Amino acid sequence: xxxxxxxxxxxxxxxxxxxxxxxxxxxxxxxxxxxxxxxxxxxxxxxxxxxxxxxxxxxxxxxxxxxxxxxxxxxxxxxxxxxxxxxxxxxxxxxxxxxxxxxxxxxxxxxxxxxxxxxxxxxxxxxxxxxxxxxxxxxxxxxxxxxxxxxxxxxxxxxxxxxxxxxxxxxxxxxxxxxxxxxxxxxxxxxxxxxxxxxxxxxxxxxxxxxxxxxxxxxxxxxxxxxxxxxxxxxxxxxxxxxxxxxxxxxxxxxxxxxxxxxxxxxxxxxxxxxxxxxxx
Numbered sequence: 001x002x003x004x005x006x007x008x009x010x011x012x013x014x015x016x017x018x019x020x021x022x023x024x025x026x027x028x029x030x031x032x033x034x035x036x037x038x039x040x041x042x043x044x045x046x047x048x049x050x051x052x053x054x055x056x057x058x059x060x061x062x063x064x065x066x067x068x069x070x071x072x073x074x075x076x077x078x079x080x081x082x083x084x085x086x087x088x089x090x091x092x093x094x095x096x097x098x099x100x101x102x103x104x105x106x107x108x109x110x111x112x113x114x115x116x117x118x119x120x121x122x123x124x125x126x127x128x129x130x131x132x133x134x135x136x137x138x139x140x141x142x143x144x145x146x147x148x149x150x151x152x153x154x155x156x157x158x159x160x161x162x163x164x165x166x167x168x169x170x171x172x173x174x175x176x177x178x179x180x181x182x183x184x185x186x187x188x189x190x191x192x193x194x195x196x197x198x199x200x201x202x203x204x205x206x207x208x209x210x211x212x213x214x215x216x217x218x219x220x221x222x223x224x225x226x227x228x229x230x231x232x233x234x235x236x237x238x239x240x241x242x243x244x245x246x247x248x249x250x251x252x253x254x255x256x257x258x259x260x261x262x263x264x265x266x267x268x269x270x271x272x273x274x275x276x277x278x279x280x281x
Contacts, residue, residue, distance in 0.1 A: 011161045018124065018164045026164065027074045033066065036074050040065055043080045057087045057097075063158050067201035070163045085199040093191055096143065100151050102274050108148035109267045111135075116152055116270045117262070121253040124165035125205055126156060129255060133175035135183070142183040146191060153195075155274060157202055166203030168249070172258055174211035181216060189223060197228055207235045208249060210258050 014022060022028035041060070048055055058064070068086075072078035090097045108114045115129040130149070135141040156162055184192075196204050212220075217237065224232060238245045242259050254260020 011159055014160050014164060018161055021124075022070065022164045025073070026070050028070065032074055033069075036069050036076050036079075037062060037065060039076045040069060040079055040083070043076065044083065047080075047084070055083065055087045057090045058083050063160070066160075067157050067163045071201040071203060079201075082198065082201055085194070086201065089191070089194055089199040096147050096150055096191065100147050102151075102271070105144070105148035105151050106271055108144060109152075109270055112267060113145055114148045114152065115265070115267070116156070117255075117265050118269050118273075120161070120165070121168055122250055123205075124161065125168045126159070126162045126165070127168050127170070127253070128152075129170040129172060131172045131174075132180060132184070133173065133177070135180060142188050146188060150195070152270070152274065153200065153202070157200070163202070166205040168205055168253075169207045170249075170255070170258070171207065171209045172211055173209065173213065173216055174258075176211075176213060176216060178215055181219060193223075193226065197231055204231075205234065206248065207231075208245060209235070209237045210239065210245060212237065212239060 019028075044055055044058060044060075065083075068079040068082050069076070072082055105114075109116075111134045112129075112131055113134045115131065117127040117129075121127050128149075130145070132142075132145060135145060196207075209216075209220075220237070224235075227235070236244075236248055242254075245254060245258075246260075252261045255262045256264060
Protein backbone atom coordinates (compact mmCIF):
# COMPACT_ATOMS: atom_id res chain seq x y z
CA UNK A 1 0.00 0.00 0.00
CA UNK A 2 1.35 3.45 -0.93
CA UNK A 3 2.37 5.68 1.96
CA UNK A 4 0.17 8.66 2.74
CA UNK A 5 1.76 12.03 2.05
CA UNK A 6 2.42 14.03 5.22
CA UNK A 7 0.06 17.03 5.24
CA UNK A 8 2.89 19.25 6.49
CA UNK A 9 4.28 18.94 2.97
CA UNK A 10 1.17 18.59 0.79
CA UNK A 11 -1.85 20.17 2.44
CA UNK A 12 -5.45 19.16 1.88
CA UNK A 13 -6.74 22.45 0.49
CA UNK A 14 -6.16 25.87 2.06
CA UNK A 15 -6.39 27.09 5.62
CA UNK A 16 -8.87 29.89 6.26
CA UNK A 17 -6.03 32.45 6.46
CA UNK A 18 -4.47 31.27 3.20
CA UNK A 19 -7.83 31.23 1.44
CA UNK A 20 -8.31 34.87 2.44
CA UNK A 21 -4.79 35.73 1.27
CA UNK A 22 -5.53 34.04 -2.07
CA UNK A 23 -8.69 36.14 -2.41
CA UNK A 24 -7.03 39.45 -1.52
CA UNK A 25 -3.63 39.02 -3.15
CA UNK A 26 -4.32 36.61 -6.01
CA UNK A 27 -7.90 37.45 -7.06
CA UNK A 28 -9.02 33.91 -6.24
CA UNK A 29 -12.69 33.12 -5.78
CA UNK A 30 -14.50 29.78 -6.24
CA UNK A 31 -16.00 31.07 -9.49
CA UNK A 32 -12.69 32.45 -10.76
CA UNK A 33 -10.97 29.19 -9.95
CA UNK A 34 -13.41 27.12 -12.03
CA UNK A 35 -13.54 29.54 -14.97
CA UNK A 36 -9.79 30.16 -15.16
CA UNK A 37 -8.87 26.50 -14.83
CA UNK A 38 -11.17 25.73 -17.75
CA UNK A 39 -9.72 28.61 -19.81
CA UNK A 40 -6.12 27.56 -19.05
CA UNK A 41 -6.87 23.94 -19.98
CA UNK A 42 -8.37 25.08 -23.27
CA UNK A 43 -5.30 27.18 -24.15
CA UNK A 44 -3.03 24.24 -23.32
CA UNK A 45 -5.19 21.89 -25.43
CA UNK A 46 -5.11 24.26 -28.42
CA UNK A 47 -1.34 24.72 -28.12
CA UNK A 48 -0.78 20.96 -28.06
CA UNK A 49 -2.92 20.50 -31.17
CA UNK A 50 -0.93 23.15 -33.03
CA UNK A 51 2.49 22.09 -31.68
CA UNK A 52 2.89 18.34 -31.58
CA UNK A 53 4.93 17.14 -28.59
CA UNK A 54 4.72 20.47 -26.75
CA UNK A 55 3.79 21.01 -23.11
CA UNK A 56 4.54 17.39 -22.26
CA UNK A 57 5.73 18.45 -18.79
CA UNK A 58 2.35 20.01 -17.92
CA UNK A 59 0.22 17.64 -15.86
CA UNK A 60 -3.53 17.88 -16.36
CA UNK A 61 -4.56 18.05 -12.71
CA UNK A 62 -6.28 20.88 -10.88
CA UNK A 63 -3.65 20.89 -8.13
CA UNK A 64 -0.82 21.34 -10.64
CA UNK A 65 -2.47 23.79 -13.03
CA UNK A 66 -3.73 26.09 -10.31
CA UNK A 67 -0.12 26.73 -9.31
CA UNK A 68 0.34 28.59 -12.61
CA UNK A 69 -2.82 30.64 -12.08
CA UNK A 70 -1.84 31.58 -8.53
CA UNK A 71 1.69 32.48 -9.57
CA UNK A 72 0.22 34.96 -12.09
CA UNK A 73 -2.74 36.19 -10.01
CA UNK A 74 -5.34 34.48 -12.20
CA UNK A 75 -4.26 36.20 -15.39
CA UNK A 76 -4.89 33.26 -17.74
CA UNK A 77 -2.69 34.59 -20.55
CA UNK A 78 0.29 35.09 -18.24
CA UNK A 79 -0.34 31.74 -16.54
CA UNK A 80 -0.30 30.04 -19.96
CA UNK A 81 2.96 31.79 -20.89
CA UNK A 82 4.46 30.57 -17.62
CA UNK A 83 3.37 27.00 -18.45
CA UNK A 84 5.05 27.29 -21.87
CA UNK A 85 8.26 28.58 -20.25
CA UNK A 86 8.13 25.79 -17.65
CA UNK A 87 7.96 23.21 -20.43
CA UNK A 88 10.63 24.90 -22.57
CA UNK A 89 13.10 25.02 -19.67
CA UNK A 90 12.69 21.27 -19.24
CA UNK A 91 13.22 20.66 -22.95
CA UNK A 92 16.27 22.90 -23.16
CA UNK A 93 17.82 21.52 -19.98
CA UNK A 94 16.51 17.96 -20.06
CA UNK A 95 19.78 16.79 -18.48
CA UNK A 96 18.64 18.47 -15.24
CA UNK A 97 15.22 16.82 -15.24
CA UNK A 98 14.99 13.61 -17.23
CA UNK A 99 15.79 10.46 -15.35
CA UNK A 100 16.26 12.14 -11.98
CA UNK A 101 15.48 9.73 -9.16
CA UNK A 102 15.28 10.17 -5.41
CA UNK A 103 18.35 7.96 -5.00
CA UNK A 104 20.31 10.32 -7.24
CA UNK A 105 19.49 13.46 -5.26
CA UNK A 106 19.25 12.01 -1.74
CA UNK A 107 22.99 12.64 -1.01
CA UNK A 108 22.42 16.37 -1.61
CA UNK A 109 19.79 16.40 1.14
CA UNK A 110 21.91 14.25 3.46
CA UNK A 111 24.83 16.68 3.15
CA UNK A 112 22.43 19.64 3.47
CA UNK A 113 23.52 21.16 0.17
CA UNK A 114 19.79 21.53 -0.45
CA UNK A 115 17.80 21.75 2.76
CA UNK A 116 14.01 22.03 3.06
CA UNK A 117 12.38 22.77 6.41
CA UNK A 118 9.27 20.79 7.33
CA UNK A 119 7.64 23.67 9.19
CA UNK A 120 6.87 27.01 7.60
CA UNK A 121 8.12 30.43 8.63
CA UNK A 122 5.99 32.86 10.64
CA UNK A 123 4.31 34.10 7.44
CA UNK A 124 3.37 30.61 6.24
CA UNK A 125 6.11 30.44 3.61
CA UNK A 126 8.08 27.31 2.76
CA UNK A 127 11.75 27.72 3.62
CA UNK A 128 14.70 26.30 1.69
CA UNK A 129 18.40 26.69 2.36
CA UNK A 130 21.17 26.17 -0.17
CA UNK A 131 24.73 25.56 1.07
CA UNK A 132 26.93 25.10 -2.03
CA UNK A 133 30.16 24.97 0.02
CA UNK A 134 29.06 21.48 1.10
CA UNK A 135 29.43 20.26 -2.48
CA UNK A 136 32.43 18.11 -3.27
CA UNK A 137 35.10 19.49 -5.58
CA UNK A 138 34.94 18.29 -9.16
CA UNK A 139 32.82 18.38 -12.27
CA UNK A 140 29.12 17.71 -12.20
CA UNK A 141 28.52 18.87 -8.65
CA UNK A 142 26.73 22.10 -9.59
CA UNK A 143 24.55 20.08 -11.96
CA UNK A 144 23.70 17.68 -9.13
CA UNK A 145 22.70 20.60 -6.88
CA UNK A 146 20.39 22.03 -9.56
CA UNK A 147 18.86 18.60 -10.21
CA UNK A 148 18.09 18.24 -6.50
CA UNK A 149 16.62 21.74 -6.30
CA UNK A 150 14.36 21.25 -9.34
CA UNK A 151 13.36 17.77 -8.14
CA UNK A 152 12.13 18.98 -4.77
CA UNK A 153 10.53 22.19 -6.09
CA UNK A 154 8.52 20.19 -8.63
CA UNK A 155 7.01 18.17 -5.81
CA UNK A 156 6.52 20.80 -3.12
CA UNK A 157 4.79 23.16 -5.54
CA UNK A 158 1.81 20.79 -5.51
CA UNK A 159 1.16 21.97 -1.94
CA UNK A 160 -1.63 24.56 -2.08
CA UNK A 161 -0.44 26.39 1.04
CA UNK A 162 2.95 26.91 -0.62
CA UNK A 163 1.32 28.02 -3.87
CA UNK A 164 -0.38 30.86 -1.99
CA UNK A 165 2.23 31.78 0.65
CA UNK A 166 5.34 31.21 -1.42
CA UNK A 167 8.98 30.36 -0.78
CA UNK A 168 11.86 31.95 1.11
CA UNK A 169 15.41 30.99 0.16
CA UNK A 170 18.49 31.29 2.32
CA UNK A 171 21.80 30.94 0.51
CA UNK A 172 24.58 30.23 3.00
CA UNK A 173 27.96 30.75 1.37
CA UNK A 174 30.09 30.02 4.44
CA UNK A 175 33.23 28.16 3.36
CA UNK A 176 32.68 28.89 -0.33
CA UNK A 177 35.95 28.82 -2.28
CA UNK A 178 36.73 30.37 -5.66
CA UNK A 179 36.85 26.92 -7.28
CA UNK A 180 33.34 26.16 -6.04
CA UNK A 181 32.03 29.54 -7.17
CA UNK A 182 33.41 28.80 -10.64
CA UNK A 183 31.48 25.49 -10.76
CA UNK A 184 28.37 27.61 -11.26
CA UNK A 185 29.19 28.85 -14.75
CA UNK A 186 27.06 31.00 -17.04
CA UNK A 187 24.86 28.10 -18.20
CA UNK A 188 24.04 27.10 -14.63
CA UNK A 189 23.38 30.72 -13.66
CA UNK A 190 21.00 31.15 -16.61
CA UNK A 191 18.98 28.10 -15.50
CA UNK A 192 18.64 29.51 -11.99
CA UNK A 193 17.67 32.92 -13.35
CA UNK A 194 14.98 31.43 -15.60
CA UNK A 195 13.70 29.15 -12.84
CA UNK A 196 13.16 32.00 -10.41
CA UNK A 197 11.94 34.64 -12.86
CA UNK A 198 9.68 33.18 -15.52
CA UNK A 199 9.77 29.37 -15.72
CA UNK A 200 8.40 28.02 -12.46
CA UNK A 201 4.87 28.39 -11.00
CA UNK A 202 5.74 29.74 -7.57
CA UNK A 203 5.76 32.92 -5.55
CA UNK A 204 9.43 33.44 -4.64
CA UNK A 205 9.08 35.99 -1.86
CA UNK A 206 12.68 36.53 -0.70
CA UNK A 207 16.27 35.44 -1.24
CA UNK A 208 18.71 35.95 1.62
CA UNK A 209 22.45 35.60 1.01
CA UNK A 210 24.65 35.19 4.09
CA UNK A 211 28.38 34.71 4.69
CA UNK A 212 29.30 35.55 1.11
CA UNK A 213 32.87 36.48 0.27
CA UNK A 214 34.06 39.56 -1.57
CA UNK A 215 34.59 37.39 -4.66
CA UNK A 216 30.94 36.33 -4.68
CA UNK A 217 29.85 39.95 -4.29
CA UNK A 218 31.84 40.82 -7.42
CA UNK A 219 30.19 37.96 -9.36
CA UNK A 220 26.75 39.07 -8.15
CA UNK A 221 27.44 42.64 -9.27
CA UNK A 222 27.98 41.31 -12.80
CA UNK A 223 24.82 39.17 -12.78
CA UNK A 224 22.52 41.69 -11.07
CA UNK A 225 21.83 43.88 -14.15
CA UNK A 226 20.33 40.82 -15.89
CA UNK A 227 17.80 40.30 -13.10
CA UNK A 228 14.33 41.71 -13.46
CA UNK A 229 13.47 44.47 -11.01
CA UNK A 230 11.09 42.25 -9.07
CA UNK A 231 13.80 39.66 -8.40
CA UNK A 232 16.41 42.32 -7.57
CA UNK A 233 14.09 43.86 -5.00
CA UNK A 234 13.73 40.51 -3.24
CA UNK A 235 17.43 39.67 -3.18
CA UNK A 236 19.09 40.63 0.10
CA UNK A 237 22.86 40.47 0.65
CA UNK A 238 23.67 40.26 4.37
CA UNK A 239 27.23 38.91 4.62
CA UNK A 240 28.04 38.39 8.29
CA UNK A 241 25.59 41.08 9.44
CA UNK A 242 22.95 39.12 11.32
CA UNK A 243 21.03 42.22 12.39
CA UNK A 244 20.52 43.01 8.70
CA UNK A 245 19.08 39.51 8.25
CA UNK A 246 16.89 39.65 11.38
CA UNK A 247 15.45 42.99 10.25
CA UNK A 248 13.79 41.20 7.31
CA UNK A 249 13.57 37.58 8.44
CA UNK A 250 12.72 37.25 12.15
CA UNK A 251 15.30 35.46 14.25
CA UNK A 252 12.74 32.75 15.09
CA UNK A 253 12.70 31.83 11.37
CA UNK A 254 16.49 31.84 10.90
CA UNK A 255 18.20 28.41 11.16
CA UNK A 256 20.43 27.93 14.18
CA UNK A 257 23.43 27.09 12.00
CA UNK A 258 23.46 30.73 10.90
CA UNK A 259 22.80 32.06 14.40
CA UNK A 260 19.01 31.96 14.43
CA UNK A 261 16.54 30.23 16.74
CA UNK A 262 15.13 27.68 14.30
CA UNK A 263 16.51 24.24 15.29
CA UNK A 264 18.29 21.95 12.87
CA UNK A 265 15.94 19.85 10.81
CA UNK A 266 16.38 16.15 10.06
CA UNK A 267 16.97 15.58 6.35
CA UNK A 268 15.24 12.23 6.76
CA UNK A 269 11.87 13.95 6.94
CA UNK A 270 12.12 15.48 3.48
CA UNK A 271 13.35 12.14 2.14
CA UNK A 272 10.29 10.42 3.64
CA UNK A 273 8.05 12.99 1.97
CA UNK A 274 9.74 12.56 -1.42
CA UNK A 275 9.46 8.78 -1.07
CA UNK A 276 5.73 8.98 -0.31
CA UNK A 277 5.19 11.46 -3.15
CA UNK A 278 6.98 9.13 -5.57
CA UNK A 279 4.73 6.25 -4.53
CA UNK A 280 1.65 8.38 -5.34
CA UNK A 281 2.90 9.36 -8.83
